[in-house]
Amino acid sequence: MRAAVVKKIGGPEAVEVVEVPLPEPGPFEVRVKVAAAALNPADAAVWGGFFGPLDEVEYIGLGLDAAGTIDAVGAGVLLEVGTPVIVFHAPVLRPTKAQAEYLVTELNSLAPAPEGMDLTLAATIPLNATTAVQALEHLPLRPRDTLLITGAAGAVGGYALELARTRGLRIVAQGRPEDEEFLRGLGARWFVSRDEELSAAVRRLVPEGVDGVLDAAALGAPALAAVRDGGIFVSVRVDVLPAPERGVVVRHTSAGPDATRLSYVSALAEAGVLTPRVGPVFPLSQATEAHTRLAAGGLRGRIVLVP
Known part of the structure; x- marks a missing residue:
């Protein structure tokens, strides 16, 4: 499968799209066929070196937010293949993440997607809406x-x-x-x-x-x-x-994956309480250009990659 990764620290030009092995879900994990993945400032922190050098790994993946459909499930998972979901995939130093054709994630990192909402819009919800909820709880x-x-x-x-x-x-x-x-x-x-x-x-x-x-x-x-x-x-x-x-x-406040909060913000978006906003949409093959646009700033709405 194709995935957006970083092999060296630098600017957005460090982002590459490469062929990587298709990940398999383990116990209590699911594999999601990604329909859309949003870009966030946390991605810039990865290729900008905030999390440290990449000396001990060949590459790391990009992307915390995704929306798509369940493609395969691991042992102990009762969810059905084909279910639309949103994902907050928080671990940073993983070989592949949300900006890829497929994503393996834990059950606590996903929730049903807002019913009737385009998945490109839904992909912009997880990290930012969860952060907003948690901030207000403080x-x-x-x-x-x-x-x-x-x-x-x-x-x-x-x-x-x-x-x-x-x-x-x-x-x-x-x-x-x-x-x-x-x-x-x-x-x-x-x-x-x-x-x-x-x-x-x-x-x-x-x-x-x-x-x-x-x-x-x-x-x-x-x-x-x-x-x-x-x-x-x-x-x-x-x-x-x-x-x-x-x-x-x-x-x-620093938000982390929480299936309960994810379900809550998904329901709010479905009810029209929250208003997802999409900025420019790029194909996955143009991930470098998308991250370059992220670095330029000034947008109202998240940049989204679609495989």
Whole structure:
């Protein structure tokens, strides 16, 4: 089968599509025939060397998110071949991952795909929606509390905004000026442009400071300054966590596979509560070009590879 892999550390040009052995599912594993796989910043961290050199392996695969159909099952698996699923395949240093024609993954890493949804859309859900759910679980806010979401038009931020709206939170969304109408449509009560000084702009709207921040844009200290004394701050990146101050609780969230959460976000997407967004779609054979586009940034919607 074909798979997108990295054999050396570098830029997106390090991504190659190679022929690799078809993987076989072991006990409590399934093999998924991939219909679509989304690209995420975590992929750039692989080819950029964040997880270290590749001295001891021939190559490692790319891709955490996929949607497809069950193709084969291992011992102990009761799921039926042909079932549409979404997959959050989190282990990093594996020879092949989601950006391939087939993927072997554990039962805890998959859930039924949203019924009636195109699998290209469904592939953008697992990592980002699960991260948004877990981040909000770290924010014990009550209805009518105020929440600032930085990078609200991004994949995690957009899902978090929609989820926060269902909890009755009053949301300050930060994004590019051209994102304002979109973010208000998702449920933001207030909008702050990323071109403004964040804390001052937020405190003009909420003078006492917001009750909580979900720092999806990984801004760190400038976002912390917008929180009221004794509030709570949650970041999706541990490397930019600010030091706690003024009694503000500072937390990091890092999502992992969880079949229960995956089923939950799939059901929300099926019900129209979550809005998956697809950017450019590339064939698997153009994985290098797709990763080059990922590195360029500026998209609203995930890049997707289709085998």
